[in-house]
Amino acid sequence: MRTELLRTIGAATAAYGIAVACRPDWLARPTGLVGPEGNTGPHTAMVLRPLAWRDAASGLAMLLAPAGPALVTATAVRIASDVGDAVLxxxxLPSRVRRAGTVVTALSWAALALAALAAPDHAECEPRF
Structure with a gap:
């Protein structure tokens, strides 16, 4: 397990989640969940904020969990959330392009976290003489 990479993913996820909780437009616009004038409606913002707080919480869990089973569990929650986002x-989403972009983005984050979880630690990769 690449603990440092998992912590970096967690920090990035937490920062993004907090940013979107404050500015739902940052998720609404790329996914196409905006009105004809490009603005995010109050109901859309209300629905996106819990997703953002979920990302912030799971990212903080990855950042702060002790190495071992707790970090593995926090990462599994993050991966499941990304896969769920890709499916849902x-x-x-309203357009094929937006759906494809969202799926690629969500599954890329899930794959990165899974790879970091499955990869051997740096110490295990160093040659022993």
Whole structure:
């Protein structure tokens, strides 16, 4: 497990989640969940904020969990959230391009976290003489 990479992913996820909780437009615009004039409606913002706080919480868990089972669990929650986003948003967003982009983004983050979880630690990769 690449603990340092998992912590970096956690920090990035937490920062993004906090940013979107404050500015739902940062998620609404790329996913196409805006009105005809490009603005995010109050109901859309209300629905996106819990997703953002979920990302912030799971990212903080990855950042702060002790190495070992707690970090593995926090990472599994993050991966499951990303896969869930890919399935839910990938089947319900208003345009094919937005759905594809969202699926690629969500599954890329899930794959990165999974790879960091499955990869051997740096100490295990160093040659022993």
């Amino acid at each position: 948003l990938g089947t319900t």
